[in-house]
């Protein structure tokens with residue numbers, strides 16, 4: 296009996312070692328890249344879009360033979376839009392998948408959760424769409440392929456001034472670093488340009504009732520309202536504002552970019568404006584080609600996060616090629632050296648702060664559609 300048990304144990308350990316070998320071999324023939332995204336939960340539209348863009352890029356890279364003679368294996372983890380979850384899934388990607396780089400997240404608060412881990416482990420991280428300045432300030436392993444909110448806030452403030460709105464009310468989601476930052480940068484430029492912030496109100500992500508804040512805003516008689524949070528609440532804010540006979544234009548940032556905005560707000564959001572990274576209405580050949588490929592693959596049009604997700608994966612692959620290795624410090628330097636990369640969202644050069652200096656577009660909601668208004672360069 297004992298001898299048999301021993302023999303069994305021996306077999307099991309032998310098998311385990313053999314499996315481990317196979318796993319290592321497998322990792323040698325592929326390049327393991329991680330992605331974390333809010334595929335479900337509150338901001339599922341962000342994760343779904345950025346993931347599809349990222350996936351399309353990886354599929355194209357692999358169809359073209361991969362990089363450094365290897366295929367890319369993309370492992371995507373869902374952080375469920377939940378605070379704290381990003382830490383868990385990113386640790387898992389690092390320890391189990393042995394990823395050499397990380398793509399994600401859209402929401403700044405989520406990227407801020409993961410960035411210190413990547414910095415510590417020397418795993419380059421590229422956020423496609425997080426615009427809060429603090430994200431890349433975490434350290435030299437953290438990058439993004441989009442503009443940052445001091446620019447986006449300025450774009451919105453100058454647009455408001457140009458529209459003749461001198462008295463603006465601000466409504467901020469205090470649970471999102473993105474919203475807090477965007478309100479702050481808007482406020483600064485708006486005041487510098489002679490504007491007055493007549494009321495400031497706040498709420499927390501996933502709140503549903505904004506009547507008290509909107510009543511206070513109405514009392515301030517603003518020309519317009521900045522709702523600097525995500526589409527999830529912006530749609531409800533617009534509806535409830537109209538119910539209170541508060542009819543002034545509402546302004547937002549890139550966080551409004553989701554089809555659900557109009558689904559929730561309906562007519563209440565007609566005529567309102569938001570800033571964004573990209574518009575499918577841009578006739579640039581690179582954008583039209585992307586629109587076609589993406590629509591063929593997913594049966595839906597891309598939004599800004601799809602385009603940025605695509606660009607983030609393409610920039611990473613380009614850097615791996617230039618680095619000639621996936622070793623953390625070398626790959627990090629290659630990403631940092633990205634200049635004039637011809638992305639779907641424009642020419643991308645990473646500046647010394649590891650951010651991209653790019654143009655923003657102003658979009659207006661007209662007939663339930665997001666219509667391109669103009670491009671604003673840095």
Ligand code: PHE
Pocket residue numbers: 341401402403404424425426427473549550551552599600
């Ligand atoms: N910029 C937002 C953030 O930092 C995320 C976002 C990007 C949302 C692009 C929509 C489109 O949190």
